[in-house]
Amino acid sequence: MKAVVTVMPKAGVLDPQGRAIGRALSNLGFTGVGEVRAGKVIEVMLDETDAAAALATAEAMAAKLLANPVIESFAVEVVP
């Protein structure tokens, strides 16, 4: 199964990368651009065939390594 972990900076945490992207979009002529947040997405192929077990494994991976729980929140999705 494939686990997709999306990691975003928590609300209120300064996101300089997102801010830089927002400024670049304005400079390129895009109007009506509000807040921009930049995060990561990590796709992990797992040998596990049980969806619930794969989800639990991916959540443990996210909590231990992929996300920094102090400044980032994560969401995990499992696709066959």
Place this chain on the structure above:
Amino acid sequence: MKAVVTVMPKAGVLDPQGRAIGRALSNLGFTGVGEVRAGKVIEVMLDETDAAAALATAEAMAAKLLANPVIESFAVEVVP
């Protein structure tokens, strides 16, 4: 509306960040880990209220700035 742009390295493109994450997961004791791919997700708040127009704008943003079309593919999603 909020546009969510997901940018992933194209299949066949070397992804050293993904490979490093895969190795780190194995070192942490996770077993059954196959290929790992690391990408970016960018959330852009748009003043635009029409979903089709917001999608077109976000696709233009992705093609012009957010993704490098030589080595990356992108997917755009619009949520209210």
